Amino acid sequence: MADVLIILTMGLPWLGALAVWLTGDRRPHAQHRLAVGFALAAALAALLLLGSVSSTVELRIALGGAFGDFTFVPDGLGVFLTAVATVVGSLAVIFSVDYMHGEAQLGRYYALVLLFIGAMAGLALSGSLLLLFIFWEITALCSYALISFYNDDPKAVAGGIKALIITQIGGVGMLAGALVAYSYLGDYQISTLLSRYHELPSGVLAVLAFGFLAAAAAKSAQVPFHTWLPGAMEAPTPVSALIHAATMVNAGVYLLARFYPAFEGVSGWTTAVVVVGLVSALLAALMALCATDLKAALAYSTISQLGYMVYAVGVGAVFASQFHLLSHAVFKALLFLSAGAVIHAVGTRDMRQMGGLGRQMPFNRAVFITGALALAGLPLLNGFWSKELILEHGLHDGPVWAYAGMLVGAGLTALYTFRMVWLVFYGERRGSGHAHDAGPMMRVATGALAVGTLTTWLLVGAFGDLLEDSLPFHGLHVEPASALLEEIITAPATLVALGVVALGLLAWWFRDRLAWIGRAFPQVGQAAAADFGFNWLNRQIVHGTGQIAEALRTTQTGYLNWNVLGIVAGFVVVLGILALG
Amino acid sequence: MNAMTMIALAVMGLVGAGLYGLLITRNLIKVVIALQILVKGALLALVAAGQASEQVNLGQSLAVTVIVADTIVAVVGLGLAVQAKRLLGTLDVKALSNLRG
Numbered sequence: 001m002a003d004v005l006i007i008l009t010m011g012l013p014w015l016g017a018l019a020v021w022l023t024g025d026r027r028p029h030a031q032h033r034l035a036v037g038f039a040l041a042a043a044l045a046a047l048l049l050l051g052s053v054s055s056t057v058e059l060r061i062a063l064g065g066a067f068g069d070f071t072f073v074p075d076g077l078g079v080f081l082t083a084v085a086t087v088v089g090s091l092a093v094i095f096s097v098d099y100m101h102g103e104a105q106l107g108r109y110y111a112l113v114l115l116f117i118g119a120m121a122g123l124a125l126s127g128s129l130l131l132l133f134i135f136w137e138i139t140a141l142c143s144y145a146l147i148s149f150y151n152d153d154p155k156a157v158a159g160g161i162k163a164l165i166i167t168q169i170g171g172v173g174m175l176a177g178a179l180v181a182y183s184y185l186g187d188y189q190i191s192t193l194l195s196r197y198h199e200l201p202s203g204v205l206a207v208l209a210f211g212f213l214a215a216a217a218a219k220s221a222q223v224p225f226h227t228w229l230p231g232a233m234e235a236p237t238p239v240s241a242l243i244h245a246a247t248m249v250n251a252g253v254y255l256l257a258r259f260y261p262a263f264e265g266v267s268g269w270t271t272a273v274v275v276v277g278l279v280s281a282l283l284a285a286l287m288a289l290c291a292t293d294l295k296a297a298l299a300y301s302t303i304s305q306l307g308y309m310v311y312a313v314g315v316g317a318v319f320a321s322q323f324h325l326l327s328h329a330v331f332k333a334l335l336f337l338s339a340g341a342v343i344h345a346v347g348t349r350d351m352r353q354m355g356g357l358g359r360q361m362p363f364n365r366a367v368f369i370t371g372a373l374a375l376a377g378l379p380l381l382n383g384f385w386s387k388e389l390i391l392e393h394g395l396h397d398g399p400v401w402a403y404a405g406m407l408v409g410a411g412l413t414a415l416y417t418f419r420m421v422w423l424v425f426y427g428e429r430r431g432s433g434h435a436h437d438a439g440p441m442m443r444v445a446t447g448a449l450a451v452g453t454l455t456t457w458l459l460v461g462a463f464g465d466l467l468e469d470s471l472p473f474h475g476l477h478v479e480p481a482s483a484l485l486e487e488i489i490t491a492p493a494t495l496v497a498l499g500v501v502a503l504g505l506l507a508w509w510f511r512d513r514l515a516w517i518g519r520a521f522p523q524v525g526q527a528a529a530a531d532f533g534f535n536w537l538n539r540q541i542v543h544g545t546g547q548i549a550e551a552l553r554t555t556q557t558g559y560l561n562w563n564v565l566g567i568v569a570g571f572v573v574v575l576g577i578l579a580l581g
Numbered sequence: 582m583n584a585m586t587m588i589a590l591a592v593m594g595l596v597g598a599g600l601y602g603l604l605i606t607r608n609l610i611k612v613v614i615a616l617q618i619l620v621k622g623a624l625l626a627l628v629a630a631g632q633a634s635e636q637v638n639l640g641q642s643l644a645v646t647v648i649v650a651d652t653i654v655a656v657v658g659l660g661l662a663v664q665a666k667r668l669l670g671t672l673d674v675k676a677l678s679n680l681r682g
Contacts, residue, residue: 558678560612564603 002052003059006072006125008045009082012038013089013118017111025107032097035110039090042117046079046086053079055470057127068188073127076466077322081124081254084329085247089117091445092242095337098439099238099344109149113239116142120247124254129178129188136174136219139248140167146243147235159231162538166228170218170252173211180208190258194473197262209263212255213272220252220306222280227534229303233295233349237340240295245302245336246329253309253325257318261473270314274398277311278405280304285412286528289419293349294339297420301375302332304409308390311406317393319467319478323460324386330456331374331383334449338368341438341446342424346431351423353431361437365425367450372421374453376414377501385457385488392493407500414504422508460484588629595622609665609672613658620651 016038020031052058052074059072093113100109116139123135141164148160181193184200197205216222221229232244243249256273263269281304288300305328312321341364342357343349358365374383387410394403438446461481468476479487488494507514527533557563599619606612624644631640662672669676 560674560677561604561607564600568600568604 002049002054002074003072005045005049005052006059006074009042009049009086009121010118010125012042012045013086013114013121016042017114017118020114021107021111023107025105028102028106031106031110035093035114036090036097038114039086039093039117042121043083043086043090046083046121049074049079050083050466053466053470055472067130068128068182070131071127071189072122072125073191074125076463076468076470077254077258078124078126080322080326080463080466081247081250082121084250084326085120085124086117088246088329088333088449089113089120089242091333091448092238092246092337094441095241095340095445096236096238097441099340099442100236101439109146109236112142112145112149113242116146116243116248120251123251127190129181129190129193131188132190133171133175133178136215136251137171139243139251140164140171140219143167143232143243143248146239147232149236149239150234153234156234159228159234162231163228166225167218170215170225173218174215174255177208177211177215180204180211191473194259194262202266205262206266206269209259209266209269210272212259212263213269213276216252216255216310217276218252219255220249220310221303222252222276222307222310223283223303224534224537226280226284226303227531227538230291230296230299230531233293233299237295237336237343240299241333241336241340244299245332249302249306250309250325250329253306253313253321256310256313257321260313260316260318261475264316270316271399273314274311274402275314277307277309277314278402278409279307281307281311281409282405282412283528283532285409285416286524287531288416289412290525290529292352294343294351294354294420294424295336295349297351297416298332298335298339301335301413301416302328304413305332305375307409308387308406311398311402312390312393315394315398315402317390317397318474319464319476320386320389320393322467323463324383324390326456326459326463327374327382327386327453330449330452331371331381334367334371334446334453335375337442337446337449338364338371338438339424341442342368342435344442345435345437346433348431351420354424354429355427355431356425356429357435358425360435361425363443364438364446367446368425369421370450370453372417376417376504377410377497379498380454382453382455382457385460385485388488388491388494388497389484391497392488392491395493407497410497411500411504411507414501415507418505418508457485585629585633588625592622592626592629595619595625598622607673607675609662609674609677610659612674613655613662616658617651617655620647620654623647624651 016034019038020034023030023034025031053076055073055075057071057073061070063070093110096109096113100106103109119135119138119142123132123139126132126135144160144164147163148157150156178188181200182188184204185192185196200208214225218225229244229249233240235244284300284303284307288297288304291297291300305324309321309324309328312318312324342354342361345361346354346357348354370381374381377384377387391403391406391410394406461484464478464481464484467474468478478484530536596619599615599617599622602615602618603612606615624647627644627647628640631637631643634640665677666672
C-alpha cells in the first residue's frame, strides 16, 4: 500500500507536468485544469501516505553496482515534508490560475512547478544518499528555471543563474559527503550512515558533517550563502511562495534534522549550526527592516525564520525545528500569496508606492494580517507555538548568548512585520490607479492557508507521535499535546519572548520618537540596505574567477601539436608517479 | 624473448609512432593516419591484456568496440579534411585554430 502511495505522490505531479506540456499553450483552460487536478491528486496521495508512516524501506529499486539500491522510506520526517510540499504546492497551483491568467507559455510554467512538486516529494522520501542528491539537484534546477521564467528580463535571468550557482556549491558538498560515506561504509543508505557513523574516522565524519552543513546553508539561504534568495524574487509570486518560502528552502533544515544523530557528536558542529542560525536570523531581520521591495522583505524574513529552524537543530530541538517548519511553510506561503495578490493588483513590488490598500482589498488585508501576526509570533496562531517551543529549548539546552540573540531577532521580526503591514495596507495611497481585490481562485488558496495558520498548531500532538514512532535513530521524546501546549504557555521564556515582541510592536508605534536611533547609527541602516556587503563579496568572487579564466586563456593555443604535447607530457608524469610508487 | 614482451614492444612502437606523428605533422590527412597507428597500438594492448588476465572475451569485445569508434573517427576526420581543403584551401591544422583562447 505504502509503495503505491509513494509512487503516486511522486509520479502524479510528473505525469501532470507531461500532460500540461503536451496539452500545448493554445488551450490555457485545459492547462489550468490539468495542473490543478494533478496537484490536488498528489496532495491527496501524500495525505493518505500520512496513514502508513513507517521507518522501513517500502519501495526498493535495485540498480546494483556502484549506484546501490534506490530506496524510499516513508518515515515521519519525510512524509511530513512531502505533505507540506504537495498541499502547499496544490494551493500555489490553484492560486496560479488567477495569477498567471493570460500569461504566455503556461505549459512551461506548470510543467516546471509540477516537476518541482514531484522532485520535492522524492527528496523527502528518499532513503539513499545518492538518490537524495539527485532529487536535490532536480529541485535546484526547477528553482533556477522558474526564477528565470520571464526569460526576457535580464534581472530574472541573473537571479536564476545566481541561485543555481550558489545552490550548486552546496550540492557539490553533499555529493562529496555521499561518496565519502559510500567509500567507508560501502552503502548509500541513510539508515546505514545513521546506524554505523561511529565506524568512520572522526576526521572523515567531521568533513561529512561540515559538508552537509554547507549544503544545507546554501539550500536554506543561510549566511553567507543567503544572497541568492532576494534575487530569486524575480520569479512569479506563486513560485516564490512554493519554492522559496514553503518547500525547497526547507530542504536544508530537513537535511540537518535528518542527519542530526550522526553529526551531533562532531566537535564544534552544533556550535557552528547555532551560529549560522543566529547570524542568519539577526542579519536577515535587519535587512528585512530596510527593504523597500515587498517580496524582498518577505524573502529576508524567510531567511530569518529559517535561521530559527537551523538554530533549533543546533540546540538539539529537532522536533521544534520541524514544527516551526510546518508553521512557517503555512504562514509564509500565505504571506507570499497574498502579497502576490497585492502585486497583481497594483503592478509594482515597491512598498513605497503602495499604502492604504486595505480599503480596496479587505479580504486580502485580512488574510495577510493573519499571516503577519503568525510571523510576528502573536498568541494562538501557529507561529507563536512553534517559535516559543524553539526559544524554550534554546534557553534550556543552548548557550545563553545565542538565546539572547534569538530574542532580539523575535523583537525585530515583530517590528519589520508591522512596518510591512502598515506600508502596504494602511496610511495614504502613494501610488496611482485602482487596485482590485484578489480573484476567486486566489481567495480559495489564501483562505485555505489562513485557516491553516489559525489551526495547524492543533496538530502538534499527532505530529510529535508521528516523528517519535518512525525515527529510530533520533530518540525523540515528544510530550503529549496538552502537556506541550501547557508548558509553552506557562514557561517564563514565553513571557519574555512575548514581552520582546510587544517591544517590537511599540517600537513601530513610536517610530517617530525613536527615529533618533536610526540617525545615531546611520552605518547600520546603510550596511543593512547594502546586504552587509555579501553581494559585494559575491561580485568580487565572480570577478576573480573571471580574471583567472582570462589568464588561463593563453594555455588554449588551438594548435593540435601543442595539445598532443600536453597529452604526452601528462602521460609521462603519470608514468613517473607510477614508477616512483 | 617471449610473446608478451614482443607484444609490449609492438604496442610501445605503434603508440610511440602515432604520438610522434601527431606531434610533428600539420597535415590533416597525416594526422588521421597517425591517429590510426596510435589506436592500432591501443587495440593490440587491449587484446593482449585480455589474454594476460585470462579474460579473452572481455579484451576482444572491447577491441571490437574500439574498432567501430576508430572507424568513425577516421571517417569524420577525413570528411573534415575534405571540407577544410574546400573552405580554407589548405590542409594545415594551424588554419583550423579557431578555438584559440
